[in-house]
Amino acid sequence: MSSLIPPTVIITMAGMGQRFRDAGYTVPKYRIEAHGRTLFAWSMLSLRSFIDAGSPFIFVALRQDGAEGFIRDQAVELGIRDVAVVELDALTDGQATSALAARDAVAHPDRPMLVYNIDTHVDPAHLPAGAVRGDGWVPCFPGPGAAWSFARADGTGRIEELREKERISDDATVGLYWFSSFTLYARSYAEFFADPANMAKGEKYIAPLYNHLIRAGRPVYLHRIPFEAVVPLGTPAEVTRFVAGPDPALSVD
Template sequence: MSLNVVITMAGRGSRFYDAGYTTPKYEIMAHNRSLFDWSMLSLKNFLTPDSRIIFVCLGENKSSDFVLRQTQALGLTNVDIVELTELTDGQATSAYLAREHWNPEWPLLIYNIDTYVKPNALTPSDIRPGSDGWVPCFQVPGDHWSFVKPGCDGWAVDLAEKQRISDYASIGLYWFNCANRYADLYDQFFRDPKNLVRGEKYIAPLYRQLIAEGGKVSLSNLQLSDVHVLGTPAELDRFLQLPVEALRD
């Protein structure tokens, strides 16, 4: 399967440093794997020798050597690293800055480096035929997520950031059927500064532009037990308390 995969890991991980951790978040070990490896394991059914994988990193974190070692250990060879000199204004921009490295005609999958999803819960066959975009979701409390609102036919009718417009929260994975389309949507949508959320450029609201242009966005509903968010020290602590058996497919 020909696919562009963009992994955004261009944050400082300040909450972990503030909690006393001394290594970058993605290098932290949990159940004998780094958080980097847990995140990449989520994509096992999407990564093939043909996949083009681009990591967007923050230069000050000096991530390149670690990323190359880990990807080689995973048998991934078509790897590029984009090192940014400063923080961006959001994940949508971090992914956009990788565009020189992707194949513009291939689909684009964007994922973060701080979520583990049981691999069998995510497969390409989950993408509904005819989808221009796809957002796997789970049903979880809180309003700090990206949300997808499905219509009566199952296609998404709206997506919003930090607004609970439905019970379906994104797991942090975003798929577009064409990488070039993502770049075009970004240019069009963020031309209006009103589309920023708290000053940041998020990916989920970009699908509003896709839907407005007549595109179709599908969603999947994952089991809560299949998704493990690892973005804060508290979330990592909960993950560490789980038996390893509960993390396997």
């Protein structure tokens, strides 16, 4: 890992989860249980390497969900020792803004940071903390369809372009976005979204934000993960499939 400094991990979980409510779920998506763990835990276990490295975690949630107690209890079980919870009073205009809302809780903005969601489980063996590099680092897998962010890279793995919901390659992001510092992220956010045309489908996504770094000549790298190591959990159908399937034989303990 860059300078052996564990990154600040920002977890964005400030959405309404409307699709799950519409599908009849009566608890927030992240509290749904499958194979003896909550979906929250399955997502966080993806980051086992960063947890073991001692990364501080900042969780950004909606105040109305009353999630802080749940988050702190789960963090104890998962071995996350440094926890902060930022509660928002309203929905934001996208994940990029939700991540920025963690600003006051970031103790060392000059250190690396990463943003992750609660919509995906990745076998943690494929997300080693020591693999990060450049000013941006984006794990990807061969995701089907077009409901992802996509990265196009050259033969060395250096990313040339990212697009939201546009299949410019077979490399779909898993929802983890690493930056060499929170300061770089915040500055890039301000500069990139100063032009409203850079919003995608009315939202501020993180993946296209890397294009600002790329145009400035900063190195952003792709990290490929095999298809079978990724379990999407973002829709009711995906969760139903996960719940009904076998207990994943993944190295999470």
